[in-house]
Amino acid sequence: MAIDLGETKSVVGRSLSDLEKHKERGTAYIGKIVMSSGERPVLGRKILMDIAKPHVILICGKRGGGKSYDIAVLLEEFARQPPTIRKRISVIAIDTVGIFWTLKFPNKEEKGELFNWDLTPDKTDARVLVPKGKLSFYKEKKIPVDGAFTIKVSELESEEWLALFGLTWKEPEGILLSRIIDEIKEKLGTLYDIPKIISVVEKDKDADKRVKEAVIGRLKVAKSWGLFEKEGTKIKDLAEPGKVTIIDVSAYRQAIGMEGTREIIVALLGKRLFEQRMLYRKEEEIKLIEGEKKTSDMPIVWMLIDEAHMFMPKDRESIALKVLLEWVRVGRQPGLSLVLATQRPNKLHPDSISQCDLFISHRMTSQPDIEAVSALRPSYMHQNFDKYYQEMPRSKGFALILDDNTENLWMVKIRPRFSWDGGVTASAFTE
Numbered sequence: 001m002a003i004d005l006g007e008t009k010s011v012v013g014r015s016l017s018d019l020e021k022h023k024e025r026g027t028a029y030i031g032k033i034v035m036s037s038g039e040r041p042v043l044g045r046k047i048l049m050d051i052a053k054p055h056v057i058l059i060c061g062k063r064g065g066g067k068s069y070d071i072a073v074l075l076e077e078f079a080r081q082p083p084t085i086r087k088r089i090s091v092i093a094i095d096t097v098g099i100f101w102t103l104k105f106p107n108k109e110e111k112g113e114l115f116n117w118d119l120t121p122d123k124t125d126a127r128v129l130v131p132k133g134k135l136s137f138y139k140e141k142k143i144p145v146d147g148a149f150t151i152k153v154s155e156l157e158s159e160e161w162l163a164l165f166g167l168t169w170k171e172p173e174g175i176l177l178s179r180i181i182d183e184i185k186e187k188l189g190t191l192y193d194i195p196k197i198i199s200v201v202e203k204d205k206d207a208d209k210r211v212k213e214a215v216i217g218r219l220k221v222a223k224s225w226g227l228f229e230k231e232g233t234k235i236k237d238l239a240e241p242g243k244v245t246i247i248d249v250s251a252y253r254q255a256i257g258m259e260g261t262r263e264i265i266v267a268l269l270g271k272r273l274f275e276q277r278m279l280y281r282k283e284e285e286i287k288l289i290e291g292e293k294k295t296s297d298m299p300i301v302w303m304l305i306d307e308a309h310m311f312m313p314k315d316r317e318s319i320a321l322k323v324l325l326e327w328v329r330v331g332r333q334p335g336l337s338l339v340l341a342t343q344r345p346n347k348l349h350p351d352s353i354s355q356c357d358l359f360i361s362h363r364m365t366s367q368p369d370i371e372a373v374s375a376l377r378p379s380y381m382h383q384n385f386d387k388y389y390q391e392m393p394r395s396k397g398f399a400l401i402l403d404d405n406t407e408n409l410w411m412v413k414i415r416p417r418f419s420w421d422g423g424v425t426a427s428a429f430t431e
């Protein structure tokens with residue numbers, strides 16, 4: 001049955017016992033229920049989504065259906081939590097396109113639509129972090145940036161270097177690079193930079209000259225990405241409690257051969273957050289056992305990934321995939337939540353589909369993609385996905401929500417954003 005908070009609201013993603021205990025605290029207002037058929041349906045109760053407990057949320061729909069918009073709505077809601085909730089949550093959004101910085105500006109364009117929803121345009125308190133060496137890219141594009149980040153060179157294991165350069169253990173370059181990395185780690189521990197690796201390769205006596213040159217060439221390219229440093233940004237500064245942090249990696253979008261950079265960022269971030277949360281989880285447990293309040297420096301973490309098929313592909317190796325699969329499979333215990341958005345569920349690793357407990361789907365038309373999510377079809381779903389998509393209004397922002405927690409299915413309209421939509425042209429800002 002629907003879990004109701006009076007006549008006007010329902011909560012998805014929250015068990016009945018949690019609902020009784022916490023009411024609507026720690027929820028996100030995401031939209032309203034569709035009450036009638038047709039292109040302009042009557043909208044009913046508000047739909048709130050639990051964000052206080054860990055979830056795996058999959059957002060699907062064809063291009064332009066509203067997936068990135070949904071992520072923005074969620075980010076707005078995270079930023080609007082009361083301080084007691086907010087400081088227990090740390091939110092990171094991976095922005096591959098460079099659209100979420102517009103959260104910082106009020107949505108003047110949809111003022112009318114917001115008014116219909118009894119809402120008003122408002123800016124959102126989010127901070128945008130970009131790779132340090134690419135700051136000029138963002139300045140040129142007039143993207144407001146709050147800070148830069150780098151990755152500590154020693155964080156990369158040889159396996160990750162290989163993934164970054166698309167090398168394998170079978171090639172002489174791969175063999176040399178991993179040998180050098182292991183040697184340096186043993187000698188220097190955790191403090192070295194790329195020029196140091198280059199100099200060790202140069203001095204190497206065993207390797208072939210051509211192979212050395214090839215490896216050095218790659219390392220020089222990696223240096224030019226402006227992403228790696230001897231001392232990198234601390235994970236705590238990236239996943240700061242109470243903050244909504246946008247990691248904008250759009251500078252690496254166009255450039256060929258840089259695909260690996262996005263993956264390495266997500267992989268290392270995901271790996272470190274996982275390790276830290278496991279540690280802190282223990283600390284919290286001990287405090288609880290000793291009768292103290294459950295607090296620690298490292299709050300629960302939400303990572304939102306747009307275009308998730310880039311990071312969790314089903315048909316190729318990806319350094320981020322391994323890490324994210326761990327989040328998906330066992331992340332709930334340490335308090336790690338994932339929001340994955342994709343227009344190609346058919347390209348997504350099947351585990352990220354089967355493990356989601358909340359499924360938000362805009363219209364889909366491609367049969368392979370519909371088939372990919374059909375694996376989800378739970379017992380509380382009474383007809384095929386095709387049928388629901390046919391019934392869904394054509395205009396933007398309508399979605400089907402499957403909620404495993406309450407075993408409910410809803411047709412909803414996602415609410416308009418408070419803040420500017422980066423999906424539309426950014427040139428509108430000149431006024």
Ligand SMILES: Nc1ncnc2c1ncn2[C@@H]1O[C@H](COP(=O)(O)OP(=O)(O)O)[C@@H](O)[C@H]1O
Nearest residue numbers: 063064065066067068069396397414415423424
């Ligand atoms: N809930 C919504 N309400 C109003 N407009 C929406 C909504 N969702 C999407 N849109 C409109 O559709 C456009 C495309 O949405 P977007 O989220 O960028 O699509 P996707 O990420 O699925 O490709 C947005 O720029 C916005 O204008």
Ligand SMILES: [Mg+2]
Nearest residue numbers: 067068069306
């Ligand atoms: Mg999008």
